[in-house]
Every structure is written in structure tokens, then in C-alpha cells.
Amino acid sequence: MPTTASHLYPQASAVDDGRLTIGGCDAAELAREFGTPLYAIAEDDLRGRAREFRAAMGDGEVIFASKAFPCTAVLRVFEEEGLSVDVASGGELALARKAGFQGDRILLHGNAKSARELEAAADVGARIVVDNFDDIDKLDALGKPAGVLIRVTPGVVADTHAAILTGHAGSKFGFSLAQAPRAIERLQNAAWADLHGLHMHIGSQLFDLEPWRLAVEAIATLGDFPAYDLGGGLAVAYTPDRRPPSVAEYVSAMIASATELLGEGKRLSIEPGRSLTASSGVTLYTVESVKDVDLPDGNVRFVGVDGGMSDNLRPMLYDAPYQADLVDRVGATGTPCTVVGKHCESGDVLIREIALHEPKPGDVLVTPVTGAYVYAMANNYNGVPRPPVVFCKDGDARLVVRRETFEDLHGRDV
Ligand SMILES: Cc1ncc(COP(=O)(O)O)c(C=O)c1O
Numbered sequence: 484m485p486t487t488a489s490h491l492y493p494q495a496s497a498v499d500d501g502r503l504t505i506g507g508c509d510a511a512e513l514a515r516e517f518g519t520p521l522y523a524i525a526e527d528d529l530r531g532r533a534r535e536f537r538a539a540m541g542d543g544e545v546i547f548a549s550k551a552f553p554c555t556a557v558l559r560v561f562e563e564e565g566l567s568v569d570v571a572s573g574g575e576l577a578l579a580r581k582a583g584f585q586g587d588r589i590l591l592h593g594n595a596k597s598a599r600e601l602e603a604a605a606d607v608g609a610r611i612v613v614d615n616f617d618d619i620d621k622l623d624a625l626g627k628p629a630g631v632l633i634r635v636t637p638g639v640v641a642d643t644h645a646a647i648l649t650g651h652a653g654s655k656f657g658f659s660l661a662q663a664p665r666a667i668e669r670l671q672n673a674a675w676a677d678l679h680g681l682h683m684h685i686g687s688q689l690f691d692l693e694p695w696r697l698a699v700e701a702i703a704t705l706g707d708f709p710a711y712d713l714g715g716g717l718a719v720a721y722t723p724d725r726r727p728p729s730v731a732e733y734v735s736a737m738i739a740s741a742t743e744l745l746g747e748g749k750r751l752s753i754e755p756g757r758s759l760t761a762s763s764g765v766t767l768y769t770v771e772s773v774k775d776v777d778l779p780d781g782n783v784r785f786v787g788v789d790g791g792m793s794d795n796l797r798p799m800l801y802d803a804p805y806q807a808d809l810v811d812r813v814g815a816t817g818t819p820c821t822v823v824g825k826h827c828e829s830g831d832v833l834i835r836e837i838a839l840h841e842p843k844p845g846d847v848l849v850t851p852v853t854g855a856y857v858y859a860m861a862n863n864y865n866g867v868p869r870p871p872v873v874f875c876k877d878g879d880a881r882l883v884v885r886r887e888t889f890e891d892l893h894g895r896d897v
């Protein structure tokens with residue numbers, strides 16, 4: 484009898500006699516058909532998550548932070564589901580446009596926007612999140628009408644990795660509480676600007692709801708505005724022991740803080756990235772080598788796969804934990820292994836310790852919860868082409884991003 488896979492896998496997945504399927508597609512077959520490494524995405528999970536956020540937000544706006552998965556096909560799904568989109572560069576703006584987003588359903592972010600990026604956003608009628616006085620100078624010079632929000636650094640410290648903390652005093656993002664009044668005054672007096680309100684984003688992969696409340700309290704001191712964008716940041720579980728707030732718990736806490744501290748009837752937005760896409764994606768690898776190393780304190784079994792820090796930088800950047808299974812032996816008892824990548828760095832370790840059942844070369848290994856900031860940060864270290872993205876739905880697998888080729892690598896030489 485098919486069973487539901489561990490809750491780390493997409494909802495649209497199952498395990499039948501130890502074999503994993505994603506969106507009705509057999510994982511081993513996907514690896515055979517498309518090669519590995521491969522990003523496999525359960526399309527129904529993307530849509531389900533978007534609907535869950537929209538239902539929880541009611542009249543409020545759900546803006547997808549496209550940096551989490553900057554891929555036209557993913558953006559198109561969210562466009563169809565009625566979300567807005569946040570872009571942090573001219574490139575992300577181009578992806579969002581290609582996916583069908585128009586006008587003020589697009590928000591431009593960035594702490595170092597170029598005049599060209601600002602103009603491109605104004606030309607398509609996107610809202611602009613103003614981060615610093617240089618943004619204002621550039622927009623003054625441009626003189627094109629634009630809806631704007633002001634990003635404020637509320638000065639709260641949330642509990643997450645230092646590299647993805649953004650709302651503390653000393654963050655490179657936004658205006659401090661002391662600078663914000665001057666920015667507000669300048670934008671209220673700029674003929675081209677339609678000031679909607681304030682924006683904050685205190686960090687990413689956050690489990691605790693309290694810092695958001697403190698941040699809303701801080702920005703409430705800056706005056707009364709029609710619109711507030713409270714940013715993203717909801718955590719996801721990368722390992723079975725973690726329990727982040729549900730979408731409903733998170734959204735109701737945000738709405739409650741906003742209603743109490745900012746007043747009734749505000750236009751509220753949130754900007755989830757990770758929590759919209761992470762759990763819809765898995766990465767498939769082929770095991771290329773299995774090596775036992777005897778050390779004074781015990782044996783280490785290295786399982787070397789055909790990818791690593793080029794397709795998932797998160798373990799190296801943030802010590803991010805991941806789980807893994809062999810796709811045809813899910814749930815089988817195993818012995819401790821260290822899953823390493825193929826790159827020329829000792830730190831290229833995907834998983835420090837995970838039990839795998841008799842891994843051998845040719846096995847297909849899967850890491851769940853790789854739908855956010857994984858494809859997004861893929862790179863060509865060691866001349867490794869970036870993997871393809873395949874959407875899986877009702878047993879059909881659809882290639883939405885092709886694998887890079889060696890020719891693509893040559894293409895960078897002029
Ligand atoms: C301005 C802004 N909004 C939204 C997000 C999305 O955050 P998350 O993926 O944690 O939901 C980010 C990234 O942290 C961000 O910088």
C-alpha cells in the first residue's frame with residue numbers, strides 16, 4: 484500500500500514499497516529521464532501553499548519574494564494564483580515580467596539599486612521600496628511617477644543565522660528609525676512620488692513570532708499610513724524535529740499586531756519566499772563513490788554525490804541541516820553516513836550525518852526541502868553546469884529549466 488512520505492517531502496509525494504514518487508512521478512525514473520543532479524518540484528504543492536497564504540491573508544496582499552526561487556515557471560504559477568511579486572534586481576524584474584506580472588503587482592527592492600533598475604521599475608508601473616537617500620536622489624532626477632514604500636530598519640534582533648538577519652540596528656537595509664522621518668518628509672513632498680506607506684523585513688527562517696510584533700511596534704511610532712508591508716521570514720522545517728508556526732498562526736499574529744498597533748483598515752502585505760517554495764522541491768543526486776575512512780574515534784563513511792555546493796550552497800553558507808534518503812529504499816534502516824559533494828573543497832559537505840541503507844555507486848539520493856534558495860544560489864564552481872528544474876504533477880514530468888551545457892560555460896568567454 485502506498486503511504487504518505489515523511490512530512491518533509493511535498494504533500495504530493497508518496498512512498499510505495501520504499502520507492503519515492505513526487506507529484507506522481509517515480510523519483511528513480513526522473514533521475515533516469517532527466518539526469519542528476521535534478522531539482523524536482525511538486526507543482527500542486529506550490530499552488531497549495533499560495534492558496535493557503537491567500538486564504539489566511541483575506542483582503543491582504545501576498546507578495547512572493549522571487550529571490551527564493553527565481554524561475555519563470557514558478558513565478559507563472561504564483562501569477563496565476565493571484566500573488567504579487569518582489570524583485571531585487573533588474574534580472575528578477577525581467578523574470579517576473581516574462582511570467583506575466585504587470586504594473587503594481589511588482590515591487591522593486593534593493594539596497595544598491597541602479598538608476599537603470601529604478602527607471603525600468605517606474606516604466607512598468609511597479610511599486611518601489613525606497614531603501615536609502617540615494618534611491619530618492621535618483622528617483623528625483625528621473626522624475627517619473629511611482630508608488631513608493633519606505634523600508635525601515637526597526638532595530639529588532641530576531642533569532643536566526645547572522646547572515647540572514649536584516650531588521651537590527653546596523654543592518655545594511657533600509658532607513659534607521661532616526662533617518663526615516665526625513666525620508667518620509669522628502670517623499671511626501673516629491674511631486675513624482677505616491678507614498679503608500681512603510682515596509683519592514685526583519686530576517687529569514689524565523690520561528691518566533693514575538694520579534695515581528697516588536698518591529699511593528701517600532702514602525703508604528705513613525706506616523707499613520709494607508710499601507711504596510713511586513714516583509715517575509717517565516718521558517719520552514721528542514722529536519723523533522725523543527726516545528727515552525729503554521730501559515731495560519733503566522734498570518735493571524737501579523738494581522739493581530741498590525742490591527743492593534745497600526746490601526747484598523749490598513750492595506751497589509753506580507754512577502755513570503757522560503758515558506759512558499761521550500762517544501763515543494765527535492766533534489767536528486769546520483770551516488771558516485773562510497774569511501775570508508777578509519778579514524779581513532781570511529782569509522783566515517785563518505786557518500787560522494789554528483790553535485791554539492793554548486794547546486795546547494797546553504798550547508799556551506801549557513802551550516803543548514805538537510806535530510807536524505809535513497810529513492811528506492813525510503814524508510815529502510817541504515818548506518819551513519821556523511822554525504823559530500825564533488826567539489827574541490829573539504830567543506831563541500833551536504834549532510835554531516837544521516838543514516839542510509841547500504842549506499843553504493845549508482846544509487847539515487849534525494850534531499851527534501853530544497854525548493855527555496857537552492858536553485859536560486861546555484862553556481863558553476865568547478866565548471867559544473869547548473870541542474871535542470873522539472874515540474875511533477877499527476878504523474879507527468881515537465882522540464883521547465885533545461886540543464887546548462889558545457890557550451891553555456893564557454894559562452895561566458897568573449
Ligand atoms: C525584502 C525581503 N522580503 C522578503 C524576503 C523573503 O524572506 P523569506 O524567504 O524568509 O520569507 C526577503 C529575504 O529574506 C527579503 O529580503
Ligand SMILES: N[C@@H](CCCC[NH3+])C(=O)O
Nearest residue numbers: 550647687688797855856
Ligand atoms: N539565502 C538565504 C535567505 C536570504 C534571505 C534574503 N533576504 C537562505 O538560504 O537562507
